Amino acid sequence: MGVAFWCLVLIAGPTLLLLNKSFTPPPYKLQSAVITNSITELDTCILLLSIEEHGSLQCERAGVSTLQGANSAKAQKEQELLRALEEEASGNPYTLSNYTELFDRNLTIRVMATTVLYAIAATALCLVIAYPVAYNMSVVSGRTAAIWVFTALIVPYCTAEVIRIYSWLSVFDKDGFINSILQWFGLSPLLFIKAPLTVFVVIVHTFMLFMVFPIYNAMQSLDKRQIFAARGLGASWVQTHRHVIIPHAKTGIAVGCVAVFALSTTTLSIPRIISRGLQGDWFSQTIYTKFFEGSGANTGAAYAAVFTVVCIGAIASFMWATKTKLKDFASE
Amino acid sequence: MSSKVLSVYTWLFLGFLFAPMLLMISGSAIDFGRTDPDRLFHCISNSFIVAAVVVPVSVLLGLCGAIVVTRIKTKYQSALWWFLMSPILTPGIVVGLATLIFWKSLDVTAGLGTIILAQSAFIASYCMLVFVSRLEKFPIELERSALSLGASPVQTFFKITLQFLKPAFISASVIAFLISFENYNTTMFVKGGSCTLATEIGDMTRNPNGYPPIINALGTVIIGVTLVFAILYTLFERRSYART
Numbered sequence: 400m401g402v403a404f405w406c407l408v409l410i411a412g413p414t415l416l417l418l419n420k421s422f423t424p425p426p427y428k429l430q431s432a433v434i435t436n437s438i439t440e441l442d443t444c445i446l447l448l449s450i451e452e453h454g455s456l457q458c459e460r461a462g463v464s465t466l467q468g469a470n471s472a473k474a475q476k477e478q479e480l481l482r483a484l485e486e487e488a489s490g491n492p493y494t495l496s497n498y499t500e501l502f503d504r505n506l507t508i509r510v511m512a513t514t515v516l517y518a519i520a521a522t523a524l525c526l527v528i529a530y531p532v533a534y535n536m537s538v539v540s541g542r543t544a545a546i547w548v549f550t551a552l553i554v555p556y557c558t559a560e561v562i563r564i565y566s567w568l569s570v571f572d573k574d575g576f577i578n579s580i581l582q583w584f585g586l587s588p589l590l591f592i593k594a595p596l597t598v599f600v601v602i603v604h605t606f607m608l609f610m611v612f613p614i615y616n617a618m619q620s621l622d623k624r625q626i627f628a629a630r631g632l633g634a635s636w637v638q639t640h641r642h643v644i645i646p647h648a649k650t651g652i653a654v655g656c657v658a659v660f661a662l663s664t665t666t667l668s669i670p671r672i673i674s675r676g677l678q679g680d681w682f683s684q685t686i687y688t689k690f691f692e693g694s695g696a697n698t699g700a701a702y703a704a705v706f707t708v709v710c711i712g713a714i715a716s717f718m719w720a721t722k723t724k725l726k727d728f729a730s731e
Numbered sequence: 732m733s734s735k736v737l738s739v740y741t742w743l744f745l746g747f748l749f750a751p752m753l754l755m756i757s758g759s760a761i762d763f764g765r766t767d768p769d770r771l772f773h774c775i776s777n778s779f780i781v782a783a784v785v786v787p788v789s790v791l792l793g794l795c796g797a798i799v800v801t802r803i804k805t806k807y808q809s810a811l812w813w814f815l816m817s818p819i820l821t822p823g824i825v826v827g828l829a830t831l832i833f834w835k836s837l838d839v840t841a842g843l844g845t846i847i848l849a850q851s852a853f854i855a856s857y858c859m860l861v862f863v864s865r866l867e868k869f870p871i872e873l874e875r876s877a878l879s880l881g882a883s884p885v886q887t888f889f890k891i892t893l894q895f896l897k898p899a900f901i902s903a904s905v906i907a908f909l910i911s912f913e914n915y916n917t918t919m920f921v922k923g924g925s926c927t928l929a930t931e932i933g934d935m936t937r938n939p940n941g942y943p944p945i946i947n948a949l950g951t952v953i954i955g956v957t958l959v960f961a962i963l964y965t966l967f968e969r970r971s972y973a974r975t
Contacts, residue, residue, distance in 0.1 A: 532744050535737040548741065550965045555748050557957040559913030561932045562950040566755035569947075576754055607748065665822030668915035672933050683824050687919070690828065700832065703825045711820055 507685065511706065514682040515713065517595065518663035521602045522610075525659045526652065528603070529610040533651075534644070536611075537618035538626065549615075556608045564672045567601045571673070595680050601669050606662045610655040617651025618644065653721040657714050664710050682706055756951045771945070774931040781846050781927060782911040788851045789907045790900065793858025798892075800859070801866045818853035826853050827920025845921040850911050857910060858903040865899035 536545045555563060570576045621644065629639045645652070670681035686706065690699030796815050805811070818826055830849035839845065869892070877887040915929045922930055932946055 528744065531737060531740055535734075535741050546965055548745070550961045551745055552748070554954070554957050554961045555752060557909055557961065558752075558950070558953050559929055559932075561913060561915055561929045562755075562953055563752065565932060565946055565950060566751035569754045570751050604747065604751070661820060661822070665824055665916065667824050667919060668929075668933060671919075683822070683916070686824055686828070690920075700828060703822075703828050707821050707825045710822055711817075714820060 507702070510680060510685055511682045511709065513680045514664055515709065517599060517602075517680070518660050521599060521606070521663045522656050522660045524603050525607055525610040526656060529607060529614060529655065530652075533611050533614035533618055533648075537615050538621070538623060538644075552608055552611060560605060561668055561672065563605055564601060564669055567604070567673060571597050598670050598673050598681065601673055602663050602666065605666075605669060606659045609658040609662065613651040613654040613658070614648055615651070617648040617654075621647045649721065653718065657717060660717070661710065661714060664713075665706075752950070752954060755947050756954065770926075771931060774926040775928045777843060777925060778912055778928040781843060781850065782908050784847045785850045785854060785911040786904050786907045788847070789854040789858050789911075790903050792851065792855035793860075793903060794862050794896070796855065796859040797862030797866055801863060815859060816856055819856045823853070823914070823916030824920060827917035830917075831921045842922070842925045846918055846925070846927070849917050849921045850914055853917070854907045854910050858907055861903040861906060862896065862899050865896055869895055 532548075536548050568575065572578070625643050626639060629643045634642070665683055666681075667683040667687060670684050671687070674681075682702075686699055686702050689702055800808075800811060800815065827849050830845060830852065834845050834848065873891055873895075874887055877891050878884065882890070913929055914927075915933055918927055918930055919933070926934075928949075932949070
């Protein structure tokens with residue numbers, strides 16, 4: 400018992416590592432934009448003063464009187480630098496400016512909303528496609544057939560995700576399968592990878608198993624005689640599904656939907672590999688580019704924090720609405 | 732509902748699942764020109780190294796978490812669940828990002844170490860799920876009777892609980908290995924300059940001027956290995972089922 404408790408600390412370690420420390424960077428900004436700007440202007444002014452005698456617009460803007468010349472400009476610059484250092488050292492430059500920037504820019508919000516909407520659509524489509532398969536495997540087919548179908552399902556998912564995504568490239572790419580057929584017919588190749596629908600199809604394909612599996616598990620425990628009884632009492636197939644099978648499989652459906660939704664909103668591999676960055680509608684890509692390419696590391700972190708809250712909020716409200724508990728995930 | 736219709740539908744579904752991969756396999760017969768096999772080999776070995784550390788760490792952490800969650804019942808049960816599950820629920824990219832930021836603030840450079848840390852964080856949660864589902868089927872009376880017969884808690888744990896969990900160990904390890912090996916989202920953030928197989932394939936395919944067909948060959952090999960294992964496993968399952 401004591402051992403287990405001590406181990407909990409070990410688990411809390413990495414988790415705390417994630418949760419707590421992810422909050423530190425987003426609000427933290429080293430120098431305010433104002434000071435950075437004024438230092439840049441002063442630099443320009445000093446440079447100009449060294450080339451020509453009189454200053455120019457830059458110096459006027461920076462508040463340096465050209466009569467006083469380069470020395471005064473340099474002195475002012477030193478003042479500004481001191482101010483900047485003070486701000487850094489004051490130790491509490493937590494600002495919400497990273498977060499407000501997120502809301503200021505309409506484009507970012509639009510991308511986030513689009514990502515979530517696409518994810519919801521992908522989840523719905525996965526559910527519709529996966530349900531008959533799970534039904535077939537658990538209720539209709541014999542045991543042997545079910546095992547083989549099961550294996551056939553697991554194989555694609557044991558191969559790395561990137562391999563499967565890559566294989567879709569050979570279908571959709573410029574010289575891929577579909578375009579080759581089009582060219583054979585004399586039509587010009589289509590740029591599939593630019594369309595959001597392409598990424599959407601790949602998402603549905605990639606995460607399909609995560610929907611089939613929980614529904615299949617939930618349906619497994621359904622007593623088939625209930626179905627026979629319902630049919631025998633005169634229920635149509637629609638009614639049987641609606642009143643007998645679906646309520647029983649509800650946990651599985653909810654778990655599947657949550658899993659697919661969580662995976663689709665936050666997938667980075669699929670938009671990045673399939674669209675090569677051409678398709679801008681995926682928020683995970685926005686976070687990645689913001690964080691690594693350019694100096695917007697802090698804004699990238701803020702974006703990530705907001706996105707996490709949005710995702711977990713959506714998942715939590717869905718789980719509350721369908722009365723699923725986290726424990727049900729364990730029966731995957 | 733006609734089972735014929737369902738069968739046809741299932742076949743179509745399986746076809747949809749397998750089609751892209753079959754296409755990829757068929758493309759692997761081309762010669763591999765401009766590849767850098769050294770770098771690729773380095774990345775593949777990185778993947779294995781990372782997995783070799785992540786699997787034991789995550790399995791152990793998952794085991795601990797599962798035991799705590801199933802044995803110790805407090806009022807905060809549900810909060811505890813959410814806390815321990817949070818690495819799975821937070822987006823993989825955020826997991827990577829937060830790990831990177833945390834360790835950078837402690838002056839640890841991004842690389843294989845950070846990859847291992849980030850991956851263990853959320854793979855441990857997955858392992859915990861596996862152990863919990865196995866532990867729920869554990870008859871608690873066995874533990875109690877062992878304790879009442881004079882075994883110490885440590886002995887009980889090692890000789891009874893752990894033995895019962897052996898299949899869970901295997902599935903947890905396999906799942907941990909697979910997730911670690913193919914992980915892209917999280918690894919992309921924490922890898923710094925290093926690479927794993929997944930990120931290398933991702934980067935190679937991003938080149939719009941075409942990518943070396945060695946990826947096709949790699950993919951074929953991976954699919955082939957998985958297929959062999961899956962068929963063996965199914966045959967084994969069928970035999971043990973037939974025996975019961």
